[in-house]
Amino acid sequence: MPAASPSPERLYTLDTLRGLAALSVVFWHWQHFFFVGDSPAAFEVARQPFFSLLTPFYQYGGLAVQLFFSISGFVFFWLFGQRVAAGSLGVRSFVVDRFSRLYPLHLLTLGGVAVLQALYSTGHGTYFVYPFNDAYHAVLNLLLAPAWGLERGWSYNAPIWSVSVEVLLYVLFFILCLAGRWRWLLAASACGAGFALYPGSYKIGSGLLCFFAGGLAYGVLWQLRRRCGSGLALLVCGCIASGAWATQLWLCETLNVYLVMGLCFPATLALLAAAGPHWPGLWRRTGWVGDISYSSYLLHFPLQIVFALAFDRLGFDRAVFYQPWMMLAFFVVLLPMSLACHRWVERPAQRWLRGSRLADVRQPGERAAV
Template sequence: MKQNPSVFPERLYALDALRGIAALAVVFWHWQHFFFQGALPGPLQREDQPLYSLFSLFYRHGGDAVSLFFSLSGFIFFWLFSQGLAQREISGKQFFMERFSRIYPLHLLTFLAVALLQKIYSAHTGNAFVYPFNDAWHALLNVFLAPAWGLEQGWSFNGPAWSISVEVLLYAGFFLLWRYSPAPLLLSALLIAVSLWVFPAQYKISLGVFGFFCGGLGYIAADWLLRRFDVRWVAAGLVLACGAGWWWWCGDDAAQSPLVRFAVLFPLTIVAVAACHPWLQPLARRVSWLGDISFAAYLLHFPLQIVAALLADKFLPGRAVFYQPWSLLLFFAVLIGSSLLCHYVFERPVQRWIRRRTGGHNKVAAMAR
């Protein structure tokens, strides 16, 4: 595929590592699921959660990592796909089949697993585990990747998949923007403004839109700077700006608005990490496997939580066990192990099979995994 030479290498291992950390942050945020009473939050002792002093940031703000995912997606898609779409070097079929092969097989597998596990859980407890709308209508929405398009009555089945549902809309918008619009950057800025204006109404979609396109424009800004100035000065400036932004967020109540993190700090962090790739790559390469398994960890952690809750109720002295550090360590060990197995035994083989059958761009697909 012919594109303008990128200022970045073919793979940014530091962003892979960042994506993996974000996925695990969501798992910490969802640790509270173990203390729900049906679909309602239970009497959670937040600071008594296991190893809270080490992971308090994730326990308190791990849910925000979903917005970091959106910004990462925007940065990566603008980097890898924008010029290819604009120059008609990637067809619509190739683009969407590569995305389909990446997200749908595991989404469908975990949806079916949760549907079965929720039936078992409801039979034992009389209610669903956390997400209550597990009926035929919401099953249909999940099968068609639409549980977060405003058609739903509430949270259903594998609840974390809501962000995957929003990503599908973002893929479509991104494709249309770069394939057919004469001014994709201007329209990206307009979409950010509109999404900020409507937030928090339709917050799932608006969250995805401004996160994705802020990340995309962040890539455009980084590319512009790195083509014109020495990488050391650009990296230093971005790191200082990023550090100042996080310091301001931590110390100023006015900066606590989620929009500050989602629209400014997260994209700025991604751009700073990407600009520092010459220094981060050697270390990041060693932990980039966290990025490889991030999608599996994100979709597998909720069904594993149902299994853990059932086992605790039957064989252990109730949910209080989830305040114990060993339960956290054991859960993460099982999650990471199963995610590695899923990635290499299921995700990759199925992706390769679908892409071979549909003639996808294997190189670009691999870079965007």
């Protein structure tokens, strides 16, 4: 009988894709260096480093966050969906797993950004890019709630907004999975709700749409492999993904975000997961990029403040950030810093918070990017 899951091993393809998405956000946020207060000043998009090579990332890098949501949905339904439905994964273990994964680094970077923004505002009279760094928004950030509709604007380490939305998605995911086989219908309904909410409530709307579209992509792949075998599943997923991207690239005159979020992203994830059983070592050497995705995502904004402070103090004009060598220098710092943070902050904190009695949260060999 065909296997009922994409693979019991780590999916390096999804890990690598998540890591690349995190780095795409860094390119998207390179414009931060040209902000005065919370608005860009005399910013020339095409002068950014390696623009001809990185144009898609500069133009559409913000969509990498929606790709995060899709990957999370796919992986959560893969790793946890059936276990929650069967009652073998309880609320406490699930909450501790998520808290230990997300909160330690969030707390560290929140404190770091608070200090750095205070230093920046002292010398510049404004905050760096994100203006709402007050006590009220500090509380929202401490509660991982800066994107729940309670905020007045962007605050502190603002990229955490996607994690804030994911917290709500985790709660909804767990509740839906308690419905057993009905979880798929409920997931489709959540997708529809996200479609309706976007773009008016684009944070929660895109989160709902992409997370549960990713989960449904896993469900389709699971059914294909169970009924047709892994070979045919790979072929079908390849055709769907190719058709979706071909439609976007050649038939749509402009970017159709609904097509990309609702079909292109989840179909691509299903294709990469379907390839796992056939090429288990695919992208193994780049899996480390996924390991550091959370670190690089949360560290890049405070590091931008450090670079802005340092080069302002040295007397450089902000135009220096148009120079390719400056981007290379930034990544030379960011990547080792993220690796060190993953090894000496994230992983030890997770082991300490989870403890040996919570070892049932994961199964052996499961190291997907969640």
